[in-house]
Amino acid sequence: MSGQFATSRRKQTANNSPTTRILSWGRYPKTAHQHVHKPAWNDQVPELLRAAAPGSLLPYGLGRSYGDSCLNAGRELIDCRRLNRFLGFDESTGMLRCESGVSLSEIIDIFLPKGWFLPVTPGTRYVTVGGVIANDVHGKNHHCAGTFGAHVRQIGLHRSNDGLVVCNADCNSDMLAATIGGLGLTGVIAWADIQLKRVAGPWMDAETIPFESLAAFLDLTRESNNRFEYTVAWLDCFAGKNLRGIFFRGNHAADAGKTFHPKRGPKLPFALPAWMLNSYSIRAFNAAYYKVHSLKKGASVVPYDSFFYPLDSIRQWNLLYGKQGFLQYQCVIPETNVEAFEELLDRIASSGMGSFLGVMKQFGSAPPAGMLSFARPGLTVALDFAMRGERTLQLMHSLDEIVQHSGGALYPAKDARMSPALFEASFPRWRSFVPYIDPKMSSSFWRRVTGAQS
Ligand SMILES: Cc1cc2nc3c(=O)[nH]c(=O)nc-3n(C[C@H](O)[C@H](O)[C@H](O)COP(=O)(O)OP(=O)(O)OC[C@H]3O[C@@H](n4cnc5c(N)ncnc54)[C@H](O)[C@@H]3O)c2cc1C
Structure with a gap:
């Protein structure tokens, strides 16, 4: 499975740290050189967060977002694709726990033959669990199933100031609601519990x-x-x-x-x-x-x-x-x-x-x-x-x-281009989201639509 690194070029920044040109799915905008961290284990993430400058990081999945919400021009990305382990599955209920870099494609390959399918899926299977939670994606069944986030029962979230925070309906429910559709800004999702759906076959x-x-x-x-x-x-x-x-x-x-x-x-x-x-x-x-x-x-x-x-x-x-x-x-x-x-x-x-x-x-x-x-x-x-x-x-x-x-x-x-005024009109509650942003996180999109510098 290829991400959007295929077209990347390496370059040195002023402080000599190598950066890579990452494009989102739309291949526009073009200007985003970023340093990319590639943790292989969840226990490497806290150190990454600790060492980072304020507003310097953004998690990255499979880069299937079209514009700049998965980009962090001139700053750093945490490529979560190697955090891709299955951690548990209850055959009797269909509850799956997996790391955030697992792709929907991998879930289908393993669980569809056992009679389980995704509760909600976008029009591509080449997206990660972290990515679909952070955009709270919708599918062809929105009229009866809502969005993907409605089927996420619990997450583990790496926060730079609080460590690994477990969020569910009873505990840190506001942080869960901020992270679902939270554009990667609330922290790095380590793992998620997702309620799969029973199906008779493919x-x-x-x-x-x-x-x-x-x-x-x-x-x-x-x-x-x-x-x-x-x-x-x-x-x-x-x-x-x-x-x-x-x-x-x-x-x-x-x-x-x-x-x-x-x-x-x-x-x-x-x-x-x-x-x-x-x-x-x-x-x-x-x-x-x-x-x-x-x-x-x-x-x-x-x-x-x-x-x-x-x-x-x-x-x-x-x-x-x-x-x-x-x-x-x-x-x-x-x-x-x-x-x-x-x-x-x-x-x-x-x-x-x-x-x-x-x-x-x-x-x-x-x-x-x-x-x-x-x-x-x-x-x-x-x-x-x-x-x-x-x-x-x-x-x-x-x-x-x-x-x-x-x-x-x-x-x-x-x-990749909406104005701050249209963002405000589209998401009038965005200011109540701001306190949930992890101080180490930012994105090209967020800086563009809110004027935030960090
Ligand atoms: C062909 C195609 C069809 C599509 N169809 C639909 C559709 O029907 N419905 C729909 O809603 N969308 C659709 N999309 C959009 C796509 O589903 C979303 O953009 C999705 O979020 C991309 O997931 P990704 O893993 O590629 O994440 P990326 O694009 O890499 O990142 C998306 C966001 O997730 C954040 N993120 C990634 N990993 C983590 C993590 N571990 N922790 C916290 N935040 C994280 C990033 O910071 C970013 O804000 C489609 C895209 C394509 C290319």
């Missing part, structure tokens, strides 16, 4: 349904929410107000068998030239995608990995966007403001920019698990934009205005 009963308007999407969502554990839609971002897309819904199959041998997909060897991705090629791709999936309309039994992780089938697909990288725009807009959602999609369509990987979903009404959790009731959309300089940033800025006026929010895990 297959999914899935349905594919084309739709041709936002109203049709909303009807499908309402009709599916009680009957389907997982729902999500792909959208053609060039369609504008005459929105069209493909609605996917599914449940774990009860009796489709146990055996399944996952295929390893091809790998994109290098960044593609920027000209290959333009409004014509994306428009053509979207039209073809819509047509192919419209033809596949109906029910089928599919393996779990193509249902949950279609993008993982092309390794390093982020290189598709060329050397400049890309930004993902993920926002949520309250459903009482559907017009704002329509206006947002319309603006993207008329910009001629936008991607083939747009997804949208209605979030459920589960209360947020963390103080800074992003997922909340409303409609969320996530779209990739190739980085084309000022033009791209201006479009996003104009989308920000819609999100902010609608009372919506932007997702920090996908962000």
Whole structure:
């Protein structure tokens, strides 16, 4: 499993400590040289924290965040990937204890054959337990399961001033709520207890349904929410107000068998030239995608990995966007403001920019698990934009205005550029989070949106 160190270059800083260039998944921003610590054991972490300068450190998982929330430009990262041990599992309850560098992929490989699956999963399996807790990630089952943080029963958290702090519902519950969605700023998660979910096997009963308007999407969502554990839609971002897309819904199959041998997909060897991705090629791709999936309309039994992780089938697909990288725009807009959602999609369509990987979903009404959790009731959309300089940033800025006026929010895990004002509007309680920040922690994202220097 490769992290984002593949493209790194080594360099010396003024104080002679070697730094590495680390990119997040969007490969934008480019400027983040950082010194990287790579502890192999949890008992090495306290010394790292003790020796660090205030505001100098940030934990790092598999770098699948798109923007700068996993970066710490000019400072230091603690790469947690070698903290990847399984510490305990109760077969009767499905309670798993593992270190924070364990990836969701490793959990699936070991526990799915035993009949257990993740309670919530994002659209890639190549993320760490620490990373998904720190962003309190959501999945296709948000409407019935909430976020990943809702299934974390207990964590061990390394704090520079208090040692290893155990946090659960009865003990340090406020620190638990701060750490879930806490962007790595409250300390280094050493281990976590996660409630896995019983499933019959690796297959999914899935349905594919084309739709041709936002109203049709909303009807499908309402009709599916009680009957389907997982729902999500792909959208053609060039369609504008005459929105069209493909609605996917599914449940774990009860009796489709146990055996399944996952295929390893091809790998994109290098960044593609920027000209290959333009409004014509994306428009053509979207039209073809819509047509192919419209033809596949109906029910089928599919393996779990193509249902949950279609993008993982092309390794390093982020290189598709060329050397400049890309930004993902993920926002949520309250459903009482559907017009704002329509206006947002319309603006993207008329910009001629936008991607083939747009997804949208209605979030459920589960209360947020963390103080800074992003997922909340409303409609969320996530779209990739190739980085084309000022033009791209201006479009996003104009989308920000819609999100902010609608009372919506932007997702920090996908962000590289939101303004402090939009951050404040998205997370009005952020100041009550500040006392929980570990004095040794900071990030590029946090300094950018709050103006904090350490
Ligand atoms: C293809 C793809 C699909 C995605 N789909 C979704 C989706 O459906 N839903 C969704 O919510 N997100 C989604 N994401 C985003 C991704 O799930 C999150 O960004 C996730 O947090 C990345 O985990 P990571 O291990 O790579 O962590 P990183 O990106 O390395 O770090 C993320 C945050 O976790 C912190 N962190 C890492 N390890 C620790 C630790 N041990 N202790 C404390 N803090 C730590 C970091 O400081 C940082 O703030 C997707 C990303 C990709 C690339």
